[in-house]
Amino acid sequence: SVVSVTANGQPARFSLGPKHSFKGTPLEITLPFDLSRGQHVIVEVTYETSPSATALQWLTPEQTAGKKHPYLFSQCQAHHCRSMIPCQDTPSIKHTYYAQVSVPKDLVAVMSAVRDGQEVDPQDSGRIIYRFRQTVPMPSYLIAIVAGALESREIGPRTRVWSEKEFVDKAAFEFSETEAMLKTAEELAGPYVWGQYDVLVLPPSFPYGGMENPCLTFATPTVLVIAHEISHSWTGNLVTNKTWEHFWLNEGHTVYLERMIGRCLESEQFRQFKAIGGWKDLQDSVNTFGANNPLTNLVPSLQDVSPDDAFSSVPYEKGFALLYYLEEQLGGPEVFMGFVKSYIQRFAYSSVTTEEWKNYLFAYFKDKVDILNKVDWNAWMFTPGMPPVKPQYDTTMADACNALSQKWLQAKDQDLNSFKRSDVKTLSSHQVIEFLSLLLQEDPLPLTHVKKMQEIYDLNAYMNAEIRFRWLRLCVRSRWEEAVPLALKMATDQGRMKFTRPLFREVFNFEKFRDEALRVFLAHRAGMHPVTSGLVSKDLKVDVSNAASQ
Ligand SMILES: CC/C=C\C/C=C\C[C@@H](O)/C=C/C=C/C=C\[C@@H](O)CCCC(=O)O
Numbered sequence: 425s426v427v428s429v430t431a432n433g434q435p436a437r438f439s440l441g442p443k444h445s446f447k448g449t450p451l452e453i454t455l456p457f458d459l460s461r462g463q464h465v466i467v468e469v470t471y472e473t474s475p476s477a478t479a480l481q482w483l484t485p486e487q488t489a490g491k492k493h494p495y496l497f498s499q500c501q502a503h504h505c506r507s508m509i510p511c512q513d514t515p516s517i518k519h520t521y522y523a524q525v526s527v528p529k530d531l532v533a534v535m536s537a538v539r540d541g542q543e544v545d546p547q548d549s550g551r552i553i554y555r556f557r558q559t560v561p562m563p564s565y566l567i568a569i570v571a572g573a574l575e576s577r578e579i580g581p582r583t584r585v586w587s588e589k590e591f592v593d594k595a596a597f598e599f600s601e602t603e604a605m606l607k608t609a610e611e612l613a614g615p616y617v618w619g620q621y622d623v624l625v626l627p628p629s630f631p632y633g634g635m636e637n638p639c640l641t642f643a644t645p646t647v648l649v650i651a652h653e654i655s656h657s658w659t660g661n662l663v664t665n666k667t668w669e670h671f672w673l674n675e676g677h678t679v680y681l682e683r684m685i686g687r688c689l690e691s692e693q694f695r696q697f698k699a700i701g702g703w704k705d706l707q708d709s710v711n712t713f714g715a716n717n718p719l720t721n722l723v724p725s726l727q728d729v730s731p732d733d734a735f736s737s738v739p740y741e742k743g744f745a746l747l748y749y750l751e752e753q754l755g756g757p758e759v760f761m762g763f764v765k766s767y768i769q770r771f772a773y774s775s776v777t778t779e780e781w782k783n784y785l786f787a788y789f790k791d792k793v794d795i796l797n798k799v800d801w802n803a804w805m806f807t808p809g810m811p812p813v814k815p816q817y818d819t820t821m822a823d824a825c826n827a828l829s830q831k832w833l834q835a836k837d838q839d840l841n842s843f844k845r846s847d848v849k850t851l852s853s854h855q856v857i858e859f860l861s862l863l864l865q866e867d868p869l870p871l872t873h874v875k876k877m878q879e880i881y882d883l884n885a886y887m888n889a890e891i892r893f894r895w896l897r898l899c900v901r902s903r904w905e906e907a908v909p910l911a912l913k914m915a916t917d918q919g920r921m922k923f924t925r926p927l928f929r930e931v932f933n934f935e936k937f938r939d940e941a942l943r944v945f946l947a948h949r950a951g952m953h954p955v956t957s958g959l960v961s962k963d964l965k966v967d968v969s970n971a972a973s974q
């Protein structure tokens with residue numbers, strides 16, 4: 425709700441245009457004077473947000489861990505910043521920012537910026553004003569704000585962990601490797617320019633595993649490793665996709681850098697193992713969208729498509745697969761990481777398109793243009809479905825997962841007693857995830873098999889979200905009725921869309937429990953994040969305009 429607009433202190437006329445289904449309402453400002461090229465103008469917009477702003481989730485005290493105070497958080501990527509700030513909401517424009525946030529004195533405010541002091545609000549002694557300064561130019565989708573009963577712990581020379589006090593010590597323990605990862609990332613990609621690197625653990629309804637807000641990564645309680653968000657400090661936050669159609673530049677390079685950190689801190693075999701899992705995530709997204717769906721292009725057209733509807737593993741994993749394929753063709757990880765570092769230096773502080781990236785690739789590898797000319801660029805970038813080439817990843821860490829999944833897939837009922845608890849106890853949690861992912865790629869296991877798997881491995885007891893999510897999907901697919909309430913509980917106890925959407929879809933596809941999936945969704949809808957509830961309602965084909973929430 426815009427109250428007034430001024431330009432260089434003079435009142436300016438403004439009008440609101442027609443509301444677009446997902447782009448919002450354009451604000452058009454007419455300057456009260458002529459501008460010449462290069463002249464600067466200060467435009468001030470006085471406005472109020474709406475409680476239903478799609479960037480924001482307002483939690484009641486009952487929805488928090490402490491149960492005493494309300495909580496607010498934002499998620500602006502991709503096009504939601506405009507719902508809380510009237511701005512030129514495009515990743516092609518970068519800006520610094522300064523903010524003062526007044527909150528009741530029991531709450532703490534944090535933003536995606538360096539903290540710049542606090543004071544009692546001169547207008548209300550029951551409130552505190554927190555100040556923030558972001559001096560590195562960044563796109564609007566990286567503006568972020570949280571207010572809640574927060575505490576923090578220092579875990580490194582440039583890192584504090586923030587969360588409600590109930591979780592802060594656990595979070596400090598879980599993210600204790602942050603400084604080691606930051607140092608490794610700096611060795612790979614160049615200096616960290618953002619000053620502080622804090623981590624905020626949000627309540628479980630946060631819709632993504634993590635969000636790379638500068639100076640303050642957001643993480644859900646289901647995330648244990650933040651190498652991905654750390655990597656975004658270079659790819660995404662420093663070098664940014666110019667439009668959301670080039671989102672793979674952000675995510676493909678970030679997955680590449682994340683796995684290079686894994687290579688340095690663990691091993692090359694670990695990197696290869698993670699790439700094998702990523703290929704499966706890509707296959708899962710292609711299956712969900714359909715292999716002919718243009719949204720599975722690496723560079724899709726988003727004309728009339730909301731970025732939230734287009735979001736999937738494709739830009740992450742098709743992007744990674746392309747970079748890994750180029751790495752193999754052009755001389756290996758050290759050589760290709762040299763290119764990625766140079767690309768970051770060349771385009772730091774700006775926004776790029778795929779064409780600019782490709783031109784730079786050809787310029788950097790000017791002695792290997794014959795190799796680059798053999799790449800089927802059209803198939804990689806503008807053709808739906810799986811990539812034209814499947815990389816041959818090292819299977820050392822995956823072999824045990826393949827062997828165990830094959831054993832289950834081929835087992836007859838009379839073979840089921842040959843399985844032992846040690847089958848999974850000897851696997852790492854990464855390998856258990858891979859084992860379950862392999863089974864999810866096949867036709868559903870017979871119900872006798874999943875029941876036996878529970879009896880021997882007790883997978884219901886696993887609290888690792890990546891394991892639990894895959895296990896419950898597997899059970900529901902095998903039509904195990906007792907797994908349905910567990911799947912719906914996981915879908916609603918936390919709201920990370922990576923888990924919540926497929927779990928709801930899986931139960932919805934179990935004909936006998938379709939109504940139960942709808943009932944549970946409608947019962948929880950009011951307390952869900954607005955983007956999550958919008959996408960789940962599309963998945964379950966619920967017409968929310970008529971549906972009553974309870
Ligand atoms: C081609 C795709 C087009 C546009 C996508 C751009 C933004 C999509 C929008 O829905 C926001 C995405 C935010 C993602 C934040 C963090 C992710 O990296 C988390 C990935 C999923 C997870 O692990 O939970």
Ligand SMILES: [Zn+2]
Binds near residue numbers: 652656674675678
């Ligand atoms: Zn990312």
